[in-house]
Amino acid sequence: MTIFSLVLYVLAGILVCILYYYVSNFLLDFFTKKNSNDSLIRALIFIAPAFIVLLIFILYPVFETVRLSFFDKFGREFVGIDNYIWAVNDPEFRRGILNNLGWLLIVPTLSTFFGLVIANLADRIWWGTIAKSIIFMPMAISFVGAGVIWKFIYDYRGPGDQQIGFLNAIVVSFGLDPQAWITIPIWNNLFLMAIMVWIQTGLAMVIFSAALRGIPKEMLEAARIDGAGELKIFTSIIIPYLQQTILVIWTIITIVVLKIFDIILAMTNGQWQTEVLANLMFDWLFRGGGDSGRGSVFAIVIMIAVIPIMVLNIYRHKQEQKI
Amino acid sequence: MKKNIFSSIIAQLILLVFVIVWIIPTFGLFISSFRDKDLLATSGWWTSLTTTQVNEIHRTLNKDAQIQENDIYIIKGNLFDIDKGKKITSFGITSKNINQFLVEEKAILKDGSELTVLENGDYKWKSQNPFNNKNGKRIFITASSPPNFTFENYKEVLFKEGVGQAFLNTLTVAIPSTIIPLIICSFFAYALSWMRFFGRDTLLAIIIASLVVPLQMSLIPLLSIYNDIGALFNVSSKSYPGVWMAHTGFGLASTTFLLRNFIKSLPHEMIEAARVDGGTHYDIFTKIILPLSIPALASIFILQFLWVWNDLLVGLVFLDQVPSEIIITAKLRELLGSRGENWEILTTGAFVSMTVPLAIFFLLQKYFIRGLVAGSVKG
Numbered sequence: 097m098t099i100f101s102l103v104l105y106v107l108a109g110i111l112v113c114i115l116y117y118y119v120s121n122f123l124l125d126f127f128t129k130k131n132s133n134d135s136l137i138r139a140l141i142f143i144a145p146a147f148i149v150l151l152i153f154i155l156y157p158v159f160e161t162v163r164l165s166f167f168d169k170f171g172r173e174f175v176g177i178d179n180y181i182w183a184v185n186d187p188e189f190r191r192g193i194l195n196n197l198g199w200l201l202i203v204p205t206l207s208t209f210f211g212l213v214i215a216n217l218a219d220r221i222w223w224g225t226i227a228k229s230i231i232f233m234p235m236a237i238s239f240v241g242a243g244v245i246w247k248f249i250y251d252y253r254g255p256g257d258q259q260i261g262f263l264n265a266i267v268v269s270f271g272l273d274p275q276a277w278i279t280i281p282i283w284n285n286l287f288l289m290a291i292m293v294w295i296q297t298g299l300a301m302v303i304f305s306a307a308l309r310g311i312p313k314e315m316l317e318a319a320r321i322d323g324a325g326e327l328k329i330f331t332s333i334i335i336p337y338l339q340q341t342i343l344v345i346w347t348i349i350t351i352v353v354l355k356i357f358d359i360i361l362a363m364t365n366g367q368w369q370t371e372v373l374a375n376l377m378f379d380w381l382f383r384g385g386g387d388s389g390r391g392s393v394f395a396i397v398i399m400i401a402v403i404p405i406m407v408l409n410i411y412r413h414k415q416e417q418k419i
Numbered sequence: 420m421k422k423n424i425f426s427s428i429i430a431q432l433i434l435l436v437f438v439i440v441w442i443i444p445t446f447g448l449f450i451s452s453f454r455d456k457d458l459l460a461t462s463g464w465w466t467s468l469t470t471t472q473v474n475e476i477h478r479t480l481n482k483d484a485q486i487q488e489n490d491i492y493i494i495k496g497n498l499f500d501i502d503k504g505k506k507i508t509s510f511g512i513t514s515k516n517i518n519q520f521l522v523e524e525k526a527i528l529k530d531g532s533e534l535t536v537l538e539n540g541d542y543k544w545k546s547q548n549p550f551n552n553k554n555g556k557r558i559f560i561t562a563s564s565p566p567n568f569t570f571e572n573y574k575e576v577l578f579k580e581g582v583g584q585a586f587l588n589t590l591t592v593a594i595p596s597t598i599i600p601l602i603i604c605s606f607f608a609y610a611l612s613w614m615r616f617f618g619r620d621t622l623l624a625i626i627i628a629s630l631v632v633p634l635q636m637s638l639i640p641l642l643s644i645y646n647d648i649g650a651l652f653n654v655s656s657k658s659y660p661g662v663w664m665a666h667t668g669f670g671l672a673s674t675t676f677l678l679r680n681f682i683k684s685l686p687h688e689m690i691e692a693a694r695v696d697g698g699t700h701y702d703i704f705t706k707i708i709l710p711l712s713i714p715a716l717a718s719i720f721i722l723q724f725l726w727v728w729n730d731l732l733v734g735l736v737f738l739d740q741v742p743s744e745i746i747i748t749a750k751l752r753e754l755l756g757s758r759g760e761n762w763e764i765l766t767t768g769a770f771v772s773m774t775v776p777l778a779i780f781f782l783l784q785k786y787f788i789r790g791l792v793a794g795s796v797k798g
Contacts, residue, residue, distance in 0.1 A: 102591045109595040109663055113602050121701040138700050139616040146607035146671060147622075152644070153637055153668020154629045160640035171643070210437070217434045220427070227438045229784065233445065236780035236787075237773050238729030240748040244755065244769035245444045248451065248762060260463050260762070262447055294441065299791060306792045326426050355633050358731045362752050377635050378732065381642070388639045395635040402631045413627050 116145065158399075165392035169384070179389040183397075188366075192373045193397070198285055199292070199356055199372065204349040206293045208342060211300025215308055216330060218301075228305065232298035239295070239358035246291045247363060252276040281369040288370060291359055296352065300345045307341040308334070347405050354401050373398055452770045453568040455503070456763035473505070473564045474517060478555035479542060485550045492549050498540040498558060505562040510536045517559035536560070572767040580758075581742050582768050585750035589728060589772075591659055592738075592746055596666035597724040600674050601716060603667065608678035609704050613690055623679070629672035638736055641665065645737065657739045665737050666730070670723050677722075677793055681715040682708060718790030721783055725776055747772045 120141045128135065164171050165179055183189045214231055218224030234242060251261030255273055259265040264274040278284045311334065319329050335342075357374035364370045366379070377394035380387050451464045458467065477498040485494050499505065511519035512528065520526045526534045532546035536558065544556070577583035610616070611623055649656030685708065693703045727733075734746040740753070751768050758764045780787060 099587060102587055105659060106591055106594050109660060110598050110602075113599050117602070117606060117701075121699075125699065125701070136616060139610055139614045142606040142610040142614065142700070142704075143616075143622075145603045146675065149603065149664070149668050149671055150625070150629065153641065153665065154632055154672065155625070157637035157640035158632060161636050164639060214434065214437055217430045217437075221431055221434060224434070227434050230438050231441050232784075232788075233777070233780060234441070235791075236725060236776040237445075238731070238748050238751075238776070240731050240751045240755075241729075241769045241773050244751060244765050245448045247755070248448060248766060249444050251762075258462055260460070262443065262463070262465070265463050265465070294444070297441075302788045303792055306788075326430075351631055351633075355635065358748070361731070362755055374633075374635055377638070378735075381638060381736065388643070391639050395633065395639070398633045399636050402633060406628050406631045409630065410624060410627050413624075 113145075117141070161392045161395050161399075164388045165396050167389050169387035169389050171388045175389065179393045182390065183393045188371055188376060189373075189394075191369055192371045192376050192394075195285055195370065195372050196354065196356075196401075199289060199353045200350060202286070203289050203292045203296065203353045204346050206289075207296035207349050208300050208345050210293065210297040211345065212304050212335075212338070212342070214297065215301045215304035216334065219305065219308055228301060231301055234295045235298040237295070239291075240362045242291050242295055243359050243362035246287075246294075247278070250277040250287060278364055278370075279368045284364070284368055285370055288359055288363055291363075292353065292356065296349050300349065303341060303345055304338065307338055311337050347408070351402060351405060354398055448766050448769060451762060452572055452767040453570070454572075454763070455567060455569055456572065456761070458564075458567075459763050459766075460760075467568075468566055470563050470565050472561060474559065474561055477540075477558050477560060479544060479558060481555050482550040482552050487549075490547070492546045494544045494550060495542060498536070498542060498560065502539075503567045504565045505540070506538050506565075507536060507540060507560050507562045508538075509561045511559045512556065514559065518561055534558075572763045573771070576764055576767040576771060580750075580754065580764060580768065581745075582747065582750055582754075582771050584742055585745050585747040586771060588744060589734075589747040592662050592666070592734065593724055593727045595659075595663045596670075596727040597720055599663055600667040600670045600723060601720060604671060604674040605678055605682075605709070605712065605716070606704065608675050608682050609700070609708055611675070611679050612683040613687075613703075614700060626672050626675050626679075630676060632672075634669050634732065637668070638732075641668075642736065655739065657737055657744070659738075659744070662733060662737045665733050666723075666727050669733065670726065674719055674723060677719050677790070678712070678715060680793065681712060685711060714786070714789075715793075717783070718786045718793065721779060721787045722790045725779065725787075728775055 121138070124135075124137055124141065128137075166174060166176060168175050214228070218228045218231075221227070237245075248260075249262045250264075251259070252264055252274055253259050253261070259268050259274055261274075263277065268274055277287045315333060316329060319333055324332070355374050356372055357378060360366060360370055360372050360375045361378065366372070366375050373394050377391050377398075380391040380394065447464045450467060451459055454464065454467050462471070479498070480494050480496050482494075484496065485492050487493075498507075507522050509518045509521050510526075511517040512526070512534070513519070520536075522536060522538050524535070526536075528534060530546070530548075532544060534542065534544045534556075536542045542558070544550075577586075611619060611626075645656040645661055689707065690703055693707060698706075729748065730746075731748040731752065734749050735752075738744045738746065738749075740749060745753070751765075751772055754761075754764055754768050
């Protein structure tokens with residue numbers, strides 16, 4: 097396609113959307129008296145597109161996926177919990193669950209911790225803003241882009257050759273043997289997680305940075321006058337004060353990590369025991385012509401994992417509304 | 420006071436370590452994308468910033484190039500095909516002794532001919548007898564190679580590997596996939612904030628619940644809907660409008676939630692006053708709310724745009740992986756498979772894919788951060 101037709105395509109898409117609101121509201125004004133503001137029709141016009149999209153793209157699929165998980169690969173015949181039984185006995189599925197658990201334990205913990213430390217340090221140093229920019233930058237990069245960046249860092253050449261991967265160059269300069277990092281089972285998961293920590297630390301940092309500004313200056317000064325060291329202030333004032341923020345960041349990163357897919361697909365595609373649920377699900381969308389039953393099971397396991405967070409969010413929202 | 424200076428230095432050092440660790444990966448990629456591909460494959464990017472020693476093998480021209488000057492036969496030329504600023508320090512004619520002669524030294528060969536090589540690669544090979552070599556003579560050189568950067572990789576990646584087209588495709592996906600949800604959701608958010616209708620609170624609760632529903636839950640049913648629609652109208656089930664709608668669906672909850680939080684925070688007196696004056700909700704929305712929401716819209720635009728630009732999964736599932744539709748992240752993933760050892764292609768492709776996010780990041784960082792913080796503190 098040429099640039100010209102691409103531009104036309106884009107404009108047409110957006111125009112249709114704007115026209116809908118313009119024309120429908122114009123027609124409503126035209127056919128009703130002024131000041132018929134509370135008419136349900138107007139509310140309907142405002143809500144309908146978003147609601148229909150929500151219905152088709154989120155609500156219906158959630159129920160349909162649950163249904164499909166109890167049906168065969170074509171979604172035609174009811175098979176009970178066969179797909180779940182298959183999954184529990186499938187070594188790949190088990191590996192995926194284990195790896196996902198590892199990701200969930202390590203990535204949110206490290207990202208939150210690093211983010212908190214960096215936000216704290218950067219706020220007190222004159223070049224802190226530049227430092228924060230640099231730490232935050234990976235947030236803008238795609239997971240696949242980050243995958244390429246880190247695959248280059250982990251690149252492996254035979255022991256006699258010049259290493260072009262940064263990590264192996266360091267290892268060799270200490271007189272050790274170079275390693276093919278992403279092919280060493282179990283440990284390779286850590287090298288993949290490092291990529292995610294590299295990305296998510298920036299997110300944690302900016303949110304902490306904003307929250308830190310909410311800590312009353314007087315409190316910190318009082319602590320300093322009383323002779324508290326920086327470490328003491330960090331552990332007994334800042335961390336308790338930021339409890340809520342820590343929880344929020346933890347849940348955000350947890351949700352991202354649960355769905356981790358791009359990095360695995362780009363780096364290993366699940367080889368060398370790095371399989372995760374989202375990648376398995378993608379795989380089963382197409383494996384053997386696609387198996388909607390098994391694929392749905394993976395989606396549902398991920399979904400079950402986010403339900404506690406979902407409940408927590410709704411609860412918190414209710415609390416806020418009350419205030 | 421002393422203690423303060425000490426702790427400040429420690430703090431600076433720790434932060435410096437973080438900064439270095441965080442920037443090295445991207446910096447290495449950036450430098451590598453401008454390096455000569457042969458050098459890239461044989462030496463680390465960190466060596467490219469300084470002058471380095473390289474050993475190479477070149478050939479002189481063969482007998483066809485000889486000229487005769489006063490009974491002396493001469494072959495001359497330059498050893499380097501392209502001038503990259505290398506400076507020869509020594510050369511040799513056998514692989515056993517590649518540093519046999521210094522540059523500009525007159526080397527007397529076995530057959531009595533003499534060969535001189537200059538620093539810049541110019542050579543002159545003289546003989547009393549006519550040359551009859553079919554191939555050029557091999558010359559081993561040791562040269563110092565200055566930092567040397569090139570745009571060759573970019574030319575190749577953009578135009579030969581199809582990354583340029585993928586870049587345009589991604590724009591075609593990303594712009595409507597950002598603007599359409601923004602329009603739809605701002606009306607929706609307004610209705611959720613300021614209009615009265617049955618089930619409003621339930622709808623809001625559904626939105627909040629949908630915030631965390633993993634995209635994976637939607638893939639299989641949506642694929643089959645798309646296939647059905649494709650079959651019904653006898654068109655391809657994978658198309659740009661299909662992807663726009665998918666991204667609209669997946670971004671809907673968060674966009675609505677953020678916008679609703681913002682619109683709800685606007686002073687309600689203003690809206691009530693406009694209502695009393697006889698303004699319809701449509702007027703209020705377009706004339707009052709929309710202009711006031713521009714900063715919030717900018718933040719959300721950036722979040723959604725980056726999300727779509729960086730997405731791989733939706734692009735893989737809802738678009739055909741053909742040159743006219745493949746998005747840049749999917750292209751990159753394809754290159755990782757097919758050109759896994761060609762680092763000049765991979766680093767350059769990755770950097771091309773990062774240009775737009777990085778530009779947005781550096782120019783609009785304030786809005787980006789504001790959006791993220793708004794999304795987290797309240798979410």
